[in-house]
Structures are given as C-alpha cells and as structure tokens.
Amino acid sequence: MKRYNGVRVIEEGKVYEVNFRPFKKAGRIFRRVEAASKQEASIKRSDLMAKAGKEASEGKIDYSSSDFSKALGDLIADVMADDRSGTTEANFRKKAGKYRNVFNRMFHDFKNVRFPTIRTPSQLTLPFFTHYKNYYCNELGKARGWRQELTTIKALMRRLYKLGYCNEQVIIALKEIKKPPATQKEYPDIPEDKMRELFNFIKRDRMDMFRPIYFMLRTGRRVEETTKIERRDVKWE
Numbered sequence: 452m453k454r455y456n457g458v459r460v461i462e463e464g465k466v467y468e469v470n471f472r473p474f475k476k477a478g479r480i481f482r483r484v485e486a487a488s489k490q491e492a493s494i495k496r497s498d499l500m501a502k503a504g505k506e507a508s509e510g511k512i513d514y515s516s517s518d519f520s521k522a523l524g525d526l527i528a529d530v531m532a533d534d535r536s537g538t539t540e541a542n543f544r545k546k547a548g549k550y551r552n553v554f555n556r557m558f559h560d561f562k563n564v565r566f567p568t569i570r571t572p573s574q575l576t577l578p579f580f581t582h583y584k585n586y587y588c589n590e591l592g593k594a595r596g597w598r599q600e601l602t603t604i605k606a607l608m609r610r611l612y613k614l615g616y617c618n619e620q621v622i623i624a625l626k627e628i629k630k631p632p633a634t635q636k637e638y639p640d641i642p643e644d645k646m647r648e649l650f651n652f653i654k655r656d657r658m659d660m661f662r663p664i665y666f667m668l669r670t671g672r673r674v675e676e677t678t679k680i681e682r683r684d685v686k687w688e
Contacts, residue, residue, distance in 0.1 A: 455493040467492035473503035480559055483591070518571040519558045522616045527551060529610055553603045561586055572616040577624040580604070584628065598631050 459468045461483065469482050469492055482499055486492035530547045561583055562569055569575065584601075588594040605625055611617050654661050 455489045457496055458489050458492045460489070464488065469493075469496035469499065471496060471500045471503070473500060473506075480563060482560065518616075519562075522572055522611060522614070523551070523554050523558075525614050525616075526554065526607065526610055529614060549603060550607055553600065553607060556587075557583055557604070572611050572621075573618060575608075575617060575621050577627060580625060580628060598633065601628060601630055 457470050459470075461468050464487055465485065467484055467486050467489065469484055471480055473480065480499075480503060482496075484492055484495045484499075486495060527547055527550065530550055531543075533543075535543050558572075562579075565582060565586070566579055569579070584597065587600060588597050593600070605622075608617065608622060608625060612619065612622050650665070654665075
C-alpha cells in the first residue's frame, strides 16, 4: 500500500488531517480536509502547501511564527527539565509530546487561520482562547476531550508566563474559561480512602484486573461500560 506522508485518517473515506510546512523552518500547519481517499487528501495537501507558500512569499500571512517557534522550543526544554522521579522515561516523553501537540494545534493550525495577525504569545487575549474552545469542540468534534485540553492549555500558558513570553493578564483571563464537570461517579458515597484501599488490594493481589479497575476508578464508568470498551482484554470472574 502506498504511503502518503503528512496524511492521517480521521474518518475513512470522509475526513483526513493533513500537515505540512509552507517553507523550510516554518511551523508545521495542520488542516482537516474532506476526501474520498488518502490519495485525494494528499492532492489537497499539495494544493494547500502551494497556497500557503504563495501567501508567505507575498507577505499576506507570516507562517514562520518565529516567536512561537522559539517559545515551543523553550517550553519543551522547560518540561524536559522537570523532576523525573516517580515516572518512567516513556511517560515523561509522553507528557512533553502532549504539550507539543496542544501547542501546535492551537498556535499553528488554529492561530494561522483565525488570528494571523498575532505574532507573539504576548498578544494573546481571552477571545483567542474562547474561539479556540469553539473550534476544538465543534469543528474538530472533540467536545468530550475539552476538559483535559483546557487543563493542558492552562498549564502550558503558566509555563510560557514563567518563561517571559506572556504577561499575567493572560493567565488571569484564562480563569474565565471554566472546566466542564468531571464524569459523575456511580458510587459517590464511598469514601476515597476506601476506594484507594480496595484499589491497592487489587493492584497487589489481582494484577489481571488492575487496568480495568483503575479505568473505572478514574472515569466512574460501570462494569458493563468498561467491558464493552476493552472486552478482549478483560476476563471477569
């Protein structure tokens, strides 16, 4: 099967995500396109690359985003300098990758299309993040993941503030965007210490049940919901 670089399947035969750099050392751009196949999505990617390159050469949109590119480099360096005790190297790199993915989605894909006049993180305002919320939940169809996305955004912006890329007003403004409520647990009356005691017992004596129980503890899902999600991996007795 032919491999199409820069093309990722979102919904087979309908929606694909393409990414590219309009020119060397530019920030990577992410777009979603409607296409019947990867081949058609790749053709549309080429068209978008040509259009972006032309806009950049004519000065219509500055795709280089040098200040944001530098901010990303400093952000990842700051994350990698964190204390790694109590976590594995793989989990630590996964954490850094999450920051990178959210940063690129927000400050390359979204910003370059909706707010092209913003050149530095210091120009960010509350409307920018409000419009990003609508983009993430409605256009990308990820409303259920907004709580985690917002948590990462706030942590990311606090790091940029400490690194000197934005002022405190941005951090204060972000408090106006409230997190959606967490998944309601099925057994809210059971004390947390009792849940942890049960969890530790299962972790110690029943490792085969460790992951599904941990999943239910964190999300509040019922047994039947969890077994439907991971039916092949779970053996209930």
